[in-house]
Amino acid sequence: MSFNEKQTDILLAAEKLFSTQGFDSTSVRDIATEANVNVAMINYYFGSKDGLLDSFFEWRIPDFMIDTEELSFMECSLEKIDKMIEKYIKAMNSHREIYRFIAIESSLKRRMLLSEPFSKLKIHNLSTISTIINEGIAKGVFSANNNPTLIHSMMMGTFMNFQMNQVFLQEQLGIESDDDYGIYIETTLTHFIQTTIKALLTYEISM
Amino acid sequence: MSFNEKQTDILLAAEKLFSTQGFDSTSVRDIATEANVNVAMINYYFGSKDGLLDSFFEWRIPDFMIDTEELSFMECSLEKIDKMIEKYIKAMNSHREIYRFIAIESSLKRRMLLSEPFSKLKIHNLSTISTIINEGIAKGVFSANNNPTLIHSMMMGTFMNFQMNQVFLQEQLGIESDDDYGIYIETTLTHFIQTTIKALLTYEISM
DNA sequence: GTTTAATTTAAACAAGTGTTTAAATTTGCT
């Protein structure tokens, strides 16, 4: 599904407001004003406010799909783990606020139907890391008894925690600007997650 | 601050609705109906809907404070880490839905003022783990170059990820009921986090 | 028992919500 220019204007406006205020406290009039269009255009193009959210998910979620192309050529090793994690964090960090918004909205029971594309994304990304880890275990490169689902949860959770507690963590870590925070995520935090997972995969008495 | 019986009725009703629907999409009339009180009582006792949220934070957040009493008598060791993590997860898992709600609401920029008590909680809990880890590093029990803030983020994030993706993870892990999910968190997930942190603290080339 | 204060109620308030309508305008096509 593709969107025309006016639809994209609306989606961009919605993105800005959704990610800072959440879905419920953003009105269609707010979105219309931000996008410089008439209120009725939102219903004209997306049917309803919920339809807009639906389209928003469709529109943005592909950005968070991990590209497995490059990884498929690599031999199974700790370096491959490093590379994969780097790709993961980069993909999610490129649209930080939006990822947080999607994760929050799809966690509310009321919006379970809308979270289906998000579920698809999670399955895809989980299978990417699972394949690599299971292959490494099979080849004896990584220690057994490692649960890929738990490792994946740990990685995603650590990243998400940085999204949801930005104000708190910026202060704790002495980071001045939002840009620096993004850089911190792509360097120090990425390295931390890499270290953690490698520590687990080489930890003998693991689990 | 303490609350009378009627106020507690309202808070319990709000808790139920907030945690499943979020703050914005829960109306004061919904809460009043659920609590079997007149709508005006909410404004009478809490001033406003925002005031209710404020009181809700005050009311529930103390439950998530880690009790450091027992830990203070323990010698610094990996066992102490295990014990601390167990206490952490137990405290948060005892009111899972509510912790998720608090974390989500205070992550929205609009509600930063209201999240101050939550910030206090995070500082308290972070300092608990920081103290133990730093002590261990100083004594040479744990490997240096470990950042307590990052380890704390990892632990909290992993737990939160389990709250926010319950539907997805229940399916992935083949867990049938909500109760079993809670049990999984207090056993397998707790053990995983313990293992991960111990792996990090004993990982030589760490960071 | 009377009076004062606290509680509870139903009704109304004004503002905001998502959505629809029907007319106006623009666009694309022959």
Added chain:
DNA sequence: AGCAAATTTAAACACTTGTTTAAATTAAAC
């Protein structure tokens, strides 16, 4: 150019929102 379809508009719709009001009821104090 003329016609039909698509787009855009302002206005209205019906409904919900949080909050307030003023009267009614209950509780507490003397």
